[in-house]
Amino acid sequence: MTTPAISIRDVTMDYPTPDGVNHVLDGVSYDVAEGHFVSIVGPSGVGKTTLLRLLTGLATPTGGEIQVRGQRLTSSPEGLAVVLQDYTRSLMPWLTVEKNIALPLRNAKLSRTATRERVEESLAEVGLTGTGRSYPWQLSGGMQQRVSIARAIAVRPSILVMDEPFASVDAQTRFDLEDLVLKVRDDFGITTLMVTHDIDEAVYLSDEIVVLYGKPAVVRDIVKIDIPFPRSQMTTRNDHRFADLRTHVYGMVRGLE
């Protein structure tokens, strides 16, 4: 059997509270295969962001363990990049777009020329060639989130983790960004884990959807999205299989199934 990119094993997470503990995750287990796109869905407050924080090594599980390519996670894993919902807080307003993208490359020990090339390639990948000299606040919200994605892929990550990355943009931009992350996944073969509130988006993008439910949360179901790639906003969303899967996942998130 091949080693999964990420293995979440019987993970439990408790937060201390003034009058005891907040038992958030209870025995969550899931393996993410190399190159897969996996979405995590569940009701608000169920523990989705908590699970992502554990994956980034920013927090340590109370019980169980997380492995990245067979290695127990003890700090931020190598080759992992993160995109968060709020680009206004994750991009540095006093740095130009190209300097923002170059920031995580400082550890990569690239030459100046190689850094510049990497920044240009990353901007081209997200369709923002020519904007490097602008400041983030001179760009639209959708463009700023593209810059966040460019910055994430500039380090050529093998794992991309995103927490509601498209929640702050309009519907049309959201569709464009969804197709962008699918392209990025294809171009670089990145294993991608995304939290979203949008069940249609989860079905559209994913190989599998992990449904968290309950307090404390357990894995309620793992739904395989057996809709072929490449997917298209025009046809995939009208597919009867898409409607069936969306209804099924929606029912579980709302506690109706």
Ligand SMILES: Nc1ncnc2c1ncn2[C@@H]1O[C@H](COP(=O)(O)OP(=O)(O)OP(=O)(O)O)[C@@H](O)[C@H]1O
């Ligand atoms: N750093 C923290 N310290 C203490 N409690 C926390 C912390 N982060 C989250 N919690 C608690 O853990 C629970 C799950 O929160 P989390 O943010 O993981 O939920 P979520 O599924 O991401 O919710 P949403 O969909 O609203 O973003 C909540 O009860 C929250 O209060």
Ligand SMILES: [Mg+2]
């Ligand atoms: Mg959250």
